Amino acid sequence: xxxTTTRVEATPPTAEAIEAAWQRVQLARHPQRPRTLDLxxxxxxxxxxxxxxxxxxxxxxxxxxxALLEGRPVMxxxxxxxxxxxxxxxxxxxxxxxxGFRKAQRLMRLAExxxxxxxxxxxxxxxxxxxxxxxxxxxxAIASSIKLMTGLQVPIVVIVLGEGGSGGALxxxxxxxxxxxxxxxxxxxxxxxxxxxxxxxxxxxxTAAAAMRMTAADQLDLGVVDAVVAEPGEGAHTDHxxxxxxxxxxxxxxxxRLTSLEAEELLASRYARLRGIGAYLDTGxxxxxxxxxxxxxxxxxxxxxxPGVPRRPRWSEIWPxxxxxxxxxxxx
Amino acid sequence: MPIKxxxxxxxxxxxxxxxxxxxxxxxxxxxxxxxxxxCPGCGHHFRxxxxxxxxxxxDPGSFEExxxxxxxxxxxxxxxERPYDHRLEASRVKTGLRDALVWGVARIDGQRxxxxxxxxxxxxxSMGSVVGEKLARCFETALAERIPAIVVSASGGARMQEGxxxxxxxxxxxxxxxxxxxxxVPFIAVLTDPTxxxxxxxxxxxxxxxxxEPRALIGFAGARVASDTVxxxxxxxxxxxxxxLEHGFVDMVVPRPELRVTLARLLRLLPVxxxxxxxxxxxxxxxxxxxxxxxxxxxxxxxxxxxxxxxxVDTEVAGNGGPATAGTTAAAPSATxxxxxxxxxx
Numbered sequence: 001x002x003x004t005t006t007r008v009e010a011t012p013p014t015a016e017a018i019e020a021a022w023q024r025v026q027l028a029r030h031p032q033r034p035r036t037l038d039l040x041x042x043x044x045x046x047x048x049x050x051x052x053x054x055x056x057x058x059x060x061x062x063x064x065x066x067a068l069l070e071g072r073p074v075m076x077x078x079x080x081x082x083x084x085x086x087x088x089x090x091x092x093x094x095x096x097x098x099x100g101f102r103k104a105q106r107l108m109r110l111a112e113x114x115x116x117x118x119x120x121x122x123x124x125x126x127x128x129x130x131x132x133x134x135x136x137x138x139x140x141a142i143a144s145s146i147k148l149m150t151g152l153q154v155p156i157v158v159i160v161l162g163e164g165g166s167g168g169a170l171x172x173x174x175x176x177x178x179x180x181x182x183x184x185x186x187x188x189x190x191x192x193x194x195x196x197x198x199x200x201x202x203x204x205x206x207t208a209a210a211a212m213r214m215t216a217a218d219q220l221d222l223g224v225v226d227a228v229v230a231e232p233g234e235g236a237h238t239d240h241x242x243x244x245x246x247x248x249x250x251x252x253x254x255x256x257r258l259t260s261l262e263a264e265e266l267l268a269s270r271y272a273r274l275r276g277i278g279a280y281l282d283t284g285x286x287x288x289x290x291x292x293x294x295x296x297x298x299x300x301x302x303x304x305x306x307p308g309v310p311r312r313p314r315w316s317e318i319w320p321x322x323x324x325x326x327x328x329x330x331x332x
Numbered sequence: 333m334p335i336k337x338x339x340x341x342x343x344x345x346x347x348x349x350x351x352x353x354x355x356x357x358x359x360x361x362x363x364x365x366x367x368x369x370x371c372p373g374c375g376h377h378f379r380x381x382x383x384x385x386x387x388x389x390x391d392p393g394s395f396e397e398x399x400x401x402x403x404x405x406x407x408x409x410x411x412x413e414r415p416y417d418h419r420l421e422a423s424r425v426k427t428g429l430r431d432a433l434v435w436g437v438a439r440i441d442g443q444r445x446x447x448x449x450x451x452x453x454x455x456x457x458s459m460g461s462v463v464g465e466k467l468a469r470c471f472e473t474a475l476a477e478r479i480p481a482i483v484v485s486a487s488g489g490a491r492m493q494e495g496x497x498x499x500x501x502x503x504x505x506x507x508x509x510x511x512x513x514x515x516x517v518p519f520i521a522v523l524t525d526p527t528x529x530x531x532x533x534x535x536x537x538x539x540x541x542x543x544x545e546p547r548a549l550i551g552f553a554g555a556r557v558a559s560d561t562v563x564x565x566x567x568x569x570x571x572x573x574x575x576x577l578e579h580g581f582v583d584m585v586v587p588r589p590e591l592r593v594t595l596a597r598l599l600r601l602l603p604v605x606x607x608x609x610x611x612x613x614x615x616x617x618x619x620x621x622x623x624x625x626x627x628x629x630x631x632x633x634x635x636x637x638x639x640x641x642x643x644x645v646d647t648e649v650a651g652n653g654g655p656a657t658a659g660t661t662a663a664a665p666s667a668t669x670x671x672x673x674x675x676x677x678x
Contacts, residue, residue: 010406010415127533129553131566137581139532139552146503147538151510166490167502167533167552174503188490188499188530193557198412198492212495213408222407224496274507275468277500278461285401287436312393319383319428319451321369 013210021210025191027183028162032237034244035094036063036078036121036161042244043251044069047076052103056136059100061092061124062172064107066116070252075111077104077172078121078161094163095128098141101171105145112154117255120172123161125190127168142171149174150274155258155266157251160184160216160225176270177254180216180225181243183235187214223277352376354547368588377545377588379525381427382434382449385484389592390447394439399469402462403430408495416493423454431462432487435470437479441596446474450486452526457487459531460494464501467535471508474517478604481512482595484522485536489529502534509538516605520598522591523550523573523582541598542582543591544573550582 013021027033040047044067051058064077079096082088104120111118127138149156149172158175164186180186187194191209196202219225229250232242258266301309349358354376364371368388369378380388386395410416424430432455435448448470450457459467467483474481490498512519521539523532526549533552536542544550551571569575576582586594 010409010411010417012411127552129557131570134551134553134571135579137537137579140537140581142533142552143502143506143535143537146506146534147510150503150507151514164496166499167530170499170502171533186496186499188495189492194492208412211408211410211412212492214495219496222495222497224500271507271511274500274503277504278465278497279405279407279494280461280465281403281405282399283401283403287397287400315383315386315395316365316381317383319381319386319434321379321381321384321453 013207018206018210021213021215022206024183024215025185025209027235027237028185030162030235030237031083033162034236034240035083035123036076036080038240039121039161039244039247040067040076040078042241043248044074044076050103050107053099054106055102056099059092059097059103060090061094061096061128062100062104064104069119069248069255073114073116074255075107075116075118076121077107077118079124079169079172081123081162092128094124095126096124096168096171097128097133098136098138101127101141101145104172105148108148108152112152115154117155117157117259118152118175119157119159119251120175121159121161122164122169122173122184122186124165124168125163126165126193127171139167142167145171146174150270151267153263153267155255155261156270157254157258159229159247159251160186160219165190174270174274176258176266176273177227178225179227179229179247179250179254180219181229181236181247182216182231184216185209185214186216186219186224187212350378370588375546375587377525377547379452379486381453382429382451385449386438388588389440389484389595391439391442395436395447396438397434397436398473399435399466400430402465404460404462404494406493407461407497408493410493410495412493419455419493427451427454429454431466432457432459433463433466435466437473437477440482440592440599443596443599444477444479445482445599446470446477446479447482447484449484450524450531452486452488455491455493457485457531458489458491458498459487459501459505460491460498461501463491464498464504467501467505468508471505471512471519471535474519475508475511475515478515478517478607480517480599480602480604481519482522483519483535483539484524485527485531486524487527487529487531489531489533499530502530505535506538509535518599518602518604520595520602522595523548525549528552528554528571537581540602541584543594543598544576544582544585545591546573546585546587548573550576 047067048065049063050065061080062077063080064075066073067076079094080091081094082091108118127133127142156175158173158178160178160180162184164173164184166187166189169186191205191212192202194208194212195204199208213222216225216228220228227250229246232239236243298309302311348361350361350364352359352371352374355371355374357371357373359371359373364378369380369384370376371378404420406416429451433448433450435446438445438447448467471481490501492498509519518540519538521536521542523536523542523544525545525547527536528549528551532550549571550573555566555571573582573585577585
């Protein structure tokens with residue numbers, strides 16, 4: 001993926017593209033779509049939920065604990081949305097506070113200590129943006145969770161279940177194998193948030209959804225997910241048990257491959273996977289303003305401030321903060 | 333907004349005034365340049381360009397830019413009100429930069445560092461594939477050359493125009509930091525106005541030491557979003573550097589004129605952990621601890637002492653890693669846990 005060079009001529013999304021993208025967003029947000037705790041009983045046995053971040057509290061928007069998969073213990077962690085008003089209030093609509101991410105970290109450390117593979121389920125509109133979350137370090141909680149996952153010495157399988165909403169999703173979404181359900185979406189910001197910033201109108205959320213290319217198929221194309229798992233019938237909401245069966249098979253096949261790797265190989269390939277994501281061009285151009293060592297004569301000239309000896313330009317003249325509109329200020 | 337002085341004979345920004353947004357004073361741009369873009373009246377910190385940061389923080393002539401040729405690609409074919417390509421071009425013309433971040437190797441008070449600096453004027457300092465790649469290379473160079481890493485951030489967050497590729501840069505820039513921890517290489521984050529969103533939710537929150545500029549806006553979600561979410565007014569000073577200091581998420585708020593000496597001091601106090609005892613001795617550094625002086629003495633005698641007197645100073649330092657490990661822990665404390673603060677309302 002490094003240095004992908006495909007150039008796509010940018011045009012506004014077509015009406016069909018907008019319709020198709022928005023349909024996926026609505027399926028991903030479907031009220032009957034299976035949530036983490038709907039799938040867990042179909043996939044694992046003896047799931048035992050553990051609570052609390054050991055520092056502040058318990059966040060019901062993130063659930064987790066050990067369970068058995070084909071008789072072997074694993075650590076399950078996932079976002080948890082509600083299915084009706086009451087449960088959604090309890091679960092804060094699946095938007096975690098910092099203590100949710102810190103609980104996830106605690107469970108991941110436990111998994112690492114005991115050598116259990118980690119399986120995470122992503123389904124959140126995003127981390128909660130309220131003042132209390134800010135005060136308790138929402139950004140730090142996400143950042144440290146990502147960091148922990150990049151170096152965790154056990155296999156991690158990530159499943160994008162419904163909405164993969166921004167940093168709140170990625171906080172439990174760094175893995176060795178990242179799978180997405182067919183109608184799941186994954187995005188850097190919610191389509192509503194993107195629309196209100198770039199289009200200055202939340203009404204354009206559908207257009208933003210198409211422009212951001214947030215469907216599972218798009219994510220596969222971008223290299224953000226490794227495989228897309230088909231959903232039964234009209235979508236996962238029609239048959240939770242069947243969804244769980246196909247997902248379980250996909251998780252088992254990923255784990256079979258990953259558990260055969262030594263911890264070092266595992267970490268190296270996880271690092272390489274992350275390092276490879278992104279699209280940029282290396283033009284090979286040298287430093288914008290290379291530092292050439294001045295000749296002895298010039299140095300003496302500068303020191304004595306002799307006329308005709310140009311002084312070394314300051315960087316603030318090369319990249320000033322004011323102006324800079326002049327053509328000659330442009331980088332080479 | 334700079335206002336051109338109409339009767340000026342000389343052209344250029346030096347003859348313009350700038351109105352201070354904090355105290356409404358009219359400040360000469362020339363005066364602003366001399367005071368490191370700090371309002372002489374009220375101490376308001378104006379944003380700085382990358383060039384001004386380099387001049388402010390780094391030893392003159394020491395900065396060598398790396399990976400200057402990296403350029404963004406519109407992988408998504410992103411079109412909002414304008415194509416992404418047009419926004420990039422406009423920012424390039426405005427700033428003279430290829431993207432929102434420049435990195436290189438330089439010296440601060442003689443101490444070599446790998447340093448990356450953001451420019452907010454380039455698409456809001458947003459982090460896309462180029463910024464992420466450059467940061468990862470900056471950290472990897474710090475790791476390979478065993479020199480401290482510094483990032484001066486000024487960014488609205490991830491670049492929406494690159495979709496989830498931008499989101500993944502959070503992980504790409506964070507992964508090398510876990511390696512720096514294991515290798516004992518320190519990372520200092522300098523948060524300037526503004527540092528928000530995905531940049532704060534990745535490397536910027538993970539500095540071994542986090543320094544912020546006064547009154548800088550630092551937060552995860554936009555203040556407007558936060559206020560809309562709870563439907564009430566936010567506390568005064570919400571999401572400022574001082575707010576984060578109070579809640580335990582930054583180590584210090586440092587006025588710009590003291591930033592350079594502060595960084596130099598931190599670099600001296602938190603040196604890169606010794607690779608092994610031999611290297612520390614070669615550099616003339618004494619491991620801390622009761623054996624430190626003794627082992628330093630032993631080193632000077634070329635190890636002959638340990639054989640003669642029969643104490644295995646060298647092996648103690650290099651093998652068991654007693655004092656050397658102490659250095660490691662001091663330089664790279666685990667940054668994964670944050671102090672919880674008890675007064676949070678919920």
